[in-house]
Amino acid sequence: xxxxxxxxxxxxxxxxxxxxxxxxxxxxxxxxxxxxxxxxxxxxxxxxxxxxxxxxxxxxxxxxxxxxxxxxxxxxxxxxxxxxxxxxxxxxxxxxxxxxxxxxxxxxxxxxxxxxxxxxxxxxxxxxxxxxxxxxxxxxxxxxxxxxxxxxxxxxxxxxxxxxxxxxxxxxxxxxxxxxxxxxxxxxxxxxxxxxxxxxxxxxxxxxxxxxxxxxxxxxxxxxxxxxxxxxxxxxxxxxxxxxxxxxxxxxxxxxxxxxxxxxxxxxxxxxxxxxxxxxxxxxxxxxxxxxxxxxxxxxxxxxxxxxxxxxxxxxxxxxxxxxxxxxxxxxxxxxx
Ligand SMILES: Cc1cc2nc3c(=O)[nH]c(=O)nc-3n(C[C@H](O)[C@H](O)[C@H](O)COP(=O)(O)OP(=O)(O)OC[C@H]3O[C@@H](n4cnc5c(N)ncnc54)[C@H](O)[C@@H]3O)c2cc1C
Numbered sequence: 001x002x003x004x005x006x007x008x009x010x011x012x013x014x015x016x017x018x019x020x021x022x023x024x025x026x027x028x029x030x031x032x033x034x035x036x037x038x039x040x041x042x043x044x045x046x047x048x049x050x051x052x053x054x055x056x057x058x059x060x061x062x063x064x065x066x067x068x069x070x071x072x073x074x075x076x077x078x079x080x081x082x083x084x085x086x087x088x089x090x091x092x093x094x095x096x097x098x099x100x101x102x103x104x105x106x107x108x109x110x111x112x113x114x115x116x117x118x119x120x121x122x123x124x125x126x127x128x129x130x131x132x133x134x135x136x137x138x139x140x141x142x143x144x145x146x147x148x149x150x151x152x153x154x155x156x157x158x159x160x161x162x163x164x165x166x167x168x169x170x171x172x173x174x175x176x177x178x179x180x181x182x183x184x185x186x187x188x189x190x191x192x193x194x195x196x197x198x199x200x201x202x203x204x205x206x207x208x209x210x211x212x213x214x215x216x217x218x219x220x221x222x223x224x225x226x227x228x229x230x231x232x233x234x235x236x237x238x239x240x241x242x243x244x245x246x247x248x249x250x251x252x253x254x255x256x257x258x259x260x261x262x263x264x265x266x267x268x269x270x271x272x273x274x275x276x277x278x279x280x281x282x283x284x285x286x287x288x289x290x291x292x293x294x295x296x297x298x299x300x301x302x303x304x305x306x307x308x309x310x311x312x313x314x315x316x317x318x319x320x321x322x323x324x325x326x327x328x329x330x331x332x333x334x335x336x337x
Contacts, residue, residue: 221276
């Protein structure tokens with residue numbers, strides 16, 4: 001049996017049976033940690049009819065653990081956590097990194113409870129200090145960065161924010177190979193208390209916001225749920241997705257999956273259009289990596305203008321319909337955007 005003691009592990013994720021890009025982002029984090037510790041980097045994949053492991057090797061893994069079983073088909077958090085608990089007890093990795101996606105968060109929180117070790121959620125930075133994993137994450141409303149270490153328990157476990165690191169450039173020569181370890185889950189681990197009902201896509205328009213190149217986001221200044229239809233229309237015309245501030249989500253105008261910010265998602269689009277969003281520090285924490293920011297706000301002193309490349313002082317309810325009309329005219333002329 002392949003020994004795994006002291007390895008650094010990452011939890012790969014599947015969407016529609018294919019490896020999701022967060023799997024490669026995690027390998028970029030894991031590679032720097034494994035290199036600093038001088039140990040192998042392994043990726044763990046759970047599911048049924050698993051895809052080829054080669055892309056994981058191309059993106060930095062030295063080893064891939066495959067747990068391929070019909071019982072893991074829908075990625076239910078409890079069966080995944082039980083299987084991972086068995087695997088970590090058997091192979092004894094020293095570090096286990098997952099993504100702070102819905103799947104990663106739900107699985108890792110059950111796993112750490114089972115193992116009785118720590119879990120630092122939502123990290124934005126990982127490094128190694130004195131042979132231990134140094135986990136950095138925003139704390140106290142995003143006003144300080146906290147450094148957290150887990151000296152006593154193993155594995156040292158954390159989730160990292162999607163998009164907080166770019167995947168390593170793939171080695172497309174296919175020369176980079178590694179070891180594949182096939183793991184047969186225990187029957188007892190595959191008994192679930194959950195029932196899979198179906199899959200609801202995250203976004204009404206376009207890609208999930210963490211994958212979108214263009215985001216049109218709305219806040220309290222949208223003045224009501226029905227006006228989010230303007231954001232939907234603008235996002236459709238631009239080929240983007242719709243995001244929201246926490247206030248808009250709390251008011252029930254947008255789903256939680258679209259929340260941008262400290263307690264929502266981190267996004268790094270090429271274009272972020274903030275409509276009726278004040279620019280609170282917790283919101284900026286999630287969209288500060290956007291390439292170009294456009295803000296529409298009635299208050300010329302709103303903090304969002306401090307990070308905007310272009311600003312419109314005006315009401316969303318007047319500016320957005322005009323913008324949409326203009327874009328439709330460009331569309332009608334067949335002008336390439
Ligand atoms: C621990 C913690 C975590 C948090 N996490 C998040 C998070 O993840 N994401 C997040 O967004 N917030 C988060 N918040 C909340 C954050 O502090 C703000 O309250 C929130 O971002 C404000 O949302 P908003 O900009 O939509 O609303 P407001 O701050 O009320 O701003 C509304 C803006 O709309 C403008 N406006 C009003 N009418 C119009 C109009 N007709 N046209 C154009 N503009 C108009 C106003 O001038 C104002 O600037 C968090 C807070 C805490 C304490």
